[in-house]
Amino acid sequence: MQIDAHQHFWKFDPVRDAWIDDSMRVLQKDFLPEDLIPLLQANQIDGCIAVQADQSEEETQFLLKLAEKYSEIKAVVGWIDLLNLKVEDRLAYFSEFKKLKGFRHIVQAEPKGFMLTPEFQNGLSKLAKFGFIYEILVYAHQLPDAIEIVQKHPEITFLLDHLGKPNVKTKEIELWQKNISQLAQFPNVHCKISGLITEADWSSWTYEQFVPYLDIITKEFGPDRMLFGSDWPVCLVAGEYEATVDLVKNYISKFSAEEQASIMSKNAVELYNLK
Template sequence: MRIDAHQHFWVFDPVRDSWIDDSMLVIRKDFLPKDLKPILKANNIDGCIAVQADQSETETNFLLQSAADNPFIKGVVGWVDLCNKNVDERLKHFAQNKLFKGVRHIVQAETEDFVLRNDFLNGISKLSKYNLVYDILVFPNQLENVIKMVAKFPEQQFVLDHIAKPKISEGLIANTNWKTNIKRLASYKNVSCKVSGMVTETQDFKWEEKDFHEFLNVTVEAFGVDRLLFGSDWPVCLLAGAYQDVLHIVEDFFNSFSIEEINKIMGANAVRIYNLNN
């Protein structure tokens, strides 16, 4: 089964979605399951994981309903306020839905030490009880504290989104700290990584496939083929390329790998890590 492990849906709201500014006109509109379904079919993708883009339980419910109505959406990584004292109650509520597979907070918008706050750590500590994955969305400067956080929870399954968003256009030499910390983070075997979100980490959204190769080499060396997952980051990826462009970057890079290894990266790992068969 081929799985897109990272994409989003939304009914565009100019106030709520103010992060979509005038430079992002191509995604200032609704993106719904009916829009993605033919794209997945055209690219031989069997299913996807819908990931939160708004920090509200309203959106979590919207994504879960979308998944219930559209069987190709195999799971949801939603949002629950991990810093709230009632976090256990809310996780228990959502975990009753088998389509609820994980939680994400937009940590990239927070301070560097946010992930070490006691209230946030308390929230993370509750996830494994409900067999929920935590998706890590951060910039490279936040990785050192992420590593400290991960070290506290050896039983928790973590997935790093978008290879932690290095500045692709500046090349690997300018991203030395990213390289060092990716390797340190990957030393924790309960952390996996989505090969996703790379095209939008380029200067003016201009890129060539070869721009990503050195970053992918580091990521593969760090995580190995058993802990990598393909994700399109659709529709955000449309800022810098079509769905098939993003897919081809990954498929072309891994073309020389074995069929078994490719199958893991393109779906089997996502099925296992997010428990998509349960």
């Protein structure tokens, strides 16, 4: 079984989804399971993890309803207001949904220090009680905050989305590498090989541009803590679904069969406790 550990669904709303501006016009429409499933099948991917793209419980419920209907959606990573003083009550409610495995907040849109506030720390501290993971979505310059929260919460399983979003377009790598090295020292942190092509020049990226970043991730995390994700449909601004699959499979082709299986399947199955 091969798993796409990172993709999104939405019914496009120009007000709610204002982040999808005219430069991303290809995303200004609905993207639903019936659009993704043929792509999964064509690329021999058996299932996917639906990840939040909107900061609302309504979207979490929307994704859970899709997961009930489509067996290809193996798990959901939703959103919950971690700043809510009654967050534990909401976590107890959501713990009844078996396909809901964790939560994410779009921290890349928040000011520096957001994750270090007492309110966020309090909400985060409640996740492990209910067996939920937390996915870290930050820009590269926010990685020091990520390092600090991981250090403070060894009881939580963390997944770093999109390699911590290095700026591939400007070839930024040294500071990102330093922070990735620190973050990878914590054994409860795993890394998604996802979202790469959207951090490069959308119209002229090449496979070779990504190799130095993937080499660093492999060195620091190792194949036992790496997961493949397409970031579909966001990836469409820079390439088709197949391009995200081919990029990762090309890179890991030199790995052992066991290591390839870990990245494409085993790690996702274990981390998300897929049935």
